[in-house]
Amino acid sequence: MDQEQAQVLFKEGAVFVFLDVPVGTEFGIDYNSWNVGPNFKGVKMIPPGIHFIYYSACNKEKDSAPRTGFFYNFKQREMVVRKWDKLTEDISPAPISDEEIERFIQNKQELDRYLGAYPYESYKKWVSLTNHITPQLVGQIQPENEKISAVTEFISESSTTQSRRDAMELSESKTDSEDSRLPKMETKPETVIRYSHIPKMKYPPGASPADITKYSMDSSYMLDSILSDRFSTNWNGILGELQFAFVCFMVGQNYDSFEQWKYLVHLLCSCEEAIQKYSNLYTQFISILHFQLQEIPEDFFVDIVSQNNFLTGTLQEFFSNLESSSADDKLKRRGSKFQAYLTKTFKWDFSTESDEYAPVVVSTD
Structure with missing residues (x-):
């Protein structure tokens, strides 16, 4: 970061003040984490927008407790103050008074040497992974207690x-x-992430036998149901949820979010009719997957993501649906380039059809 850019961020960026955090505690913001030292009091120069803050208590043997985190939409020049509760080893629920926050604002220059600078070099990557997550979506999906925990309570x-x-x-x-x-x-009800539920009906009420067979293989009706019931037909919402789930499982280490991410990826990939109907959605979907797959560690692919051929089989189905759909040529070319990228980068074979995704005829008897 050059000097001019640093000065702009110092003046316009937000500040997260975190007081009384024990030495050695893991603290992170977005894709960056550290074990705090004795002088740590927070982070400065945070670009305005949605960020994910998380922390883990550590014992003397440097063993970390499960992560806890939360999303926060930082405003320009905003100062957010939180305190550590030694008894619960968590952020204190006690509110910070406006007078106390004002004192920190007035003493910003003195506080500055105790604040770590936001790692701006990774900000572009963070934006590419969260550009569909809005404050409204966070409020809709996050638990009632506004915390993402790696351990179910x-x-x-x-x-x-x-x-x-x-x-x-x-x-x-x-x-x-x-x-x-x-x-x-x-x-605990207040700790449950409020993800979209899987529709019970795969096909419209009163569907003909032909439509029952069609929509049992084509998830377009299920996608339309979620968009209508959950997001008022705004397709940006389901992409935001896809990104929300990805951040929660990759950064927040929440396994339920991994399951939701898998479900949404499979839902979007197993549509054919919707590919033509929502061309812009699928253009953005390809872009989102491109950035997400770059961030999944190689051993994670081996241990979890590639288990039972999940990604290769699901994406193979997507490329097949895209090719056979009436989608515009621009989207098809984008899909073809994405397939070539995956084949080159991960050595995935999309040429052989998996038995798991072979066509199935549903009986109506």
């Missing part, structure tokens, strides 16, 4: 002496006594 049903006695008697009468003695656990 559970609550157990309340019990009484009688209910525990009844459960014990019931468990002794079952062969799987160990499982039946475990308390019933449910995910």
